[in-house]
Amino acid sequence: MPDNGLRIGEVARRTGLSVQTLRLYEREGLLAGEVHRDRAGRRIYTDWDVEWLTNCVKFRASGMPLATIARLAHLVRAGTGNEAERLALLREHQRRIAAQIAQLNDSLDLVDAKVATYERHLAAGAAGDPWQQLRVER
Amino acid sequence: MPDNGLRIGEVARRTGLSVQTLRLYEREGLLAGEVHRDRAGRRIYTDWDVEWLTNCVKFRASGMPLATIARLAHLVRAGTGNEAERLALLREHQRRIAAQIAQLNDSLDLVDAKVATYERHLAAGAAGDPWQQLRVER
DNA sequence: CTAGGACCTATACCGGGATATAGGTCAACG
DNA sequence: CGTTGACCTATATCCCGGTATAGGTCCTAG
Numbered sequence: 001m002p003d004n005g006l007r008i009g010e011v012a013r014r015t016g017l018s019v020q021t022l023r024l025y026e027r028e029g030l031l032a033g034e035v036h037r038d039r040a041g042r043r044i045y046t047d048w049d050v051e052w053l054t055n056c057v058k059f060r061a062s063g064m065p066l067a068t069i070a071r072l073a074h075l076v077r078a079g080t081g082n083e084a085e086r087l088a089l090l091r092e093h094q095r096r097i098a099a100q101i102a103q104l105n106d107s108l109d110l111v112d113a114k115v116a117t118y119e120r121h122l123a124a125g126a127a128g129d130p131w132q133q134l135r136v137e138r
Numbered sequence: 139m140p141d142n143g144l145r146i147g148e149v150a151r152r153t154g155l156s157v158q159t160l161r162l163y164e165r166e167g168l169l170a171g172e173v174h175r176d177r178a179g180r181r182i183y184t185d186w187d188v189e190w191l192t193n194c195v196k197f198r199a200s201g202m203p204l205a206t207i208a209r210l211a212h213l214v215r216a217g218t219g220n221e222a223e224r225l226a227l228l229r230e231h232q233r234r235i236a237a238q239i240a241q242l243n244d245s246l247d248l249v250d251a252k253v254a255t256y257e258r259h260l261a262a263g264a265a266g267d268p269w270q271q272l273r274v275e276r
Numbered sequence: 277c278t279a280g281g282a283c284c285t286a287t288a289c290c291g292g293g294a295t296a297t298a299g300g301t302c303a304a305c306g
Numbered sequence: 307c308g309t310t311g312a313c314c315t316a317t318a319t320c321c322c323g324g325t326a327t328a329g330g331t332c333c334t335a336g
Contacts, residue, residue, distance in 0.1 A: 062245035107200035
């Protein structure tokens with residue numbers, strides 16, 4: 001009803017976050033724009049807010065803590081002048097994501113190897129336990 | 139001192155897990171081999187246990203819940219005969235890791251883009267806020 | 277007029293995993 | 307000997323994000 005203002009339920013549907021989570025995020029300072037209210041006191045979000053929240057979802061998905069998102073939001077809210085700080089924060093997170101991916105690839109190698117072993121093992125009709133066999137019972 | 143038996147402190151050092159965590163893991167059934175004790179009641183680990191724990195660390199690092207590791211450990215402990223089940227479990231985790239990596243890459247794309255934008259922005263001597271500028275103040 | 281649905285606040289709780297604390301026992305070494 | 311350090315159990319606490327509950331306001335539609 002408000003020209004292009006969205007209510008929390010709609011935003012929840014669009015972002016995939018629950019209504020409670022949206023309120024939580026606001027309390028925790030994750031929003032980079034004022035969310036104003038209609039005369040009934042209900043939150044009204046802009047498309048830009050939704051866009052921001054969509055980014056937040058990705059930040060979360062890549063393990064950025066709420067507190068860090070809040071710091072970024074704070075910088076953005078503060079307006080032009082702190083771009084270098086934002087960049088530093090983003091670079092740091094970039095680094096972390098890369099590290100996570102490396103970690104996961106490493107773990108994946110192990111799992112791939114085990115899967116391959118078991119596949120061979122089962123295909124071959126099972127002789128000896130691929131995991132247990134190495135274990136010398138003392 | 140015990141021929142090749144390791145005590146918990148040493149295992150902690152080797153696996154990177156804390157002593158308390160090692161005990162926790164044992165309580166939660168993550169160990170695939172009996173840990174026996176010396177006459178003083180102290181846990182004695184084998185090299186094989188350490189190897190297993192090292193794998194556990196990778197499982198954890200890739201988000202496998204303790205309960206799932208415990209299920210796997212249980213299967214391994216049960217010995218030969220349930221390889222298909224182990225394989226299914228591992229394949230499932232393999233799938234999940236792949237999904238996580240995809241997720242992370244997706245998030246990384248966003249962060250990369252933002253970083254690039256800010257770099258350009260800063261290099262160019264700052265005109266307009268790369269994040270805020272899109273925002274139409276209503 | 278009234279029922280229902282979406283929203284509001286405040287507060288409590290949950291789940292997973294790890295860590296801390298308290299109060300022992302033991303063995304090894306000076 | 308006696309002290310020290312590594313270990314033991316049991317239990318409590320923490321952290322983080324998110325979810326649930328209780329009790330209310332408001333708007334809209336039948």
